[in-house]
Structure formats: structure tokens, C-alpha cells
Amino acid sequence: MKFNWGTGIVIGIIAFMVFILQYVIRVQLDARYDNELVTEQYYQKETEINGNRIKQENANALENKLRFEISEKGIDIYFPEDFNAADIKGTVSLYRPSNQAFDQTIPLELSSNHMLIPKSRLVDGRWDITLDFTHNNTAYLKQQTLVL
Structure with missing residues (x-):
């Protein structure tokens, strides 16, 4: 069989296709490459967007x-000084984009207008923090990304 440039191109294309296919199959089957959705309740979260916008406006108006x-x-989380700490009810959600196993939700149980989330509960890297709480029947929401 004679090897010419046409045969070389076909062999190159086939080798490239095999490489891409083995990569796709490996990523789909290997648990290290966990390609899950950000949240399991995607549609429920989508319906909450308008309510969250109102809560964020309340937080920005403080x-x-x-x-x-x-x-x-x-x-450290600092609440407004004019809030009574006993009237603050809600949660702090810590979302780790790189690993769902580190996600946490902490209920707010305050004795002062300051809350500390200890470094021992966190790993270094990016954290998306969502503070969702009510005070005197007014709902507030603050979201921020921090890098430890």
C-alpha cells in the first residue's frame, strides 16, 4: 500500500477523533470529573428570583x-447596629463552587450584631456567601463572593 498525503490526512483525522472520543467517555464515567448541576432544585430556585430581588433591595436600602x-x-459578618440581635432569624449559606461536599447552611442564632464563621469550618479558596434573614417582618438578602 502506498502512503501518500491523502492517507496521512485520513489517519490524522481518525487519530484525532479517537482522542476526543476517549476523552469524552473518560470525563463522563470518572467520578473525579463530577459534572453535576449547581443545584438539584433548579426550577424552584428560578421561581424565587423575584422575591430575592426584593430582599436584596431591602438590604441595599439599609x-x-x-x-x-x-x-x-x-x-466576620456584621449586622446593622440598630438591629436587635434577638429579632434576626435566618440562615447563612456557604457555597463552594469547586466541590459540593463543602457546602454549608448555618442557622442564625445571634447574641450580638456580629457573627463569626470559624476558619476551621472552611477550606481556602472561593466561597459564595448568601445571608438570608428577617428582622421585624422585613426580609433581607445579601450575596457576596469571598476568597480565603
């Missing part, structure tokens, strides 16, 4: 803003 700060101890 005179004393909600703050997230990174410290040596962990993540």
Missing part, C-alpha cells in the same frame, strides 16, 4: 450596611 470581612479567625 443605612448601616451588612458587611462580610475576612479575618485571621474566619469570616
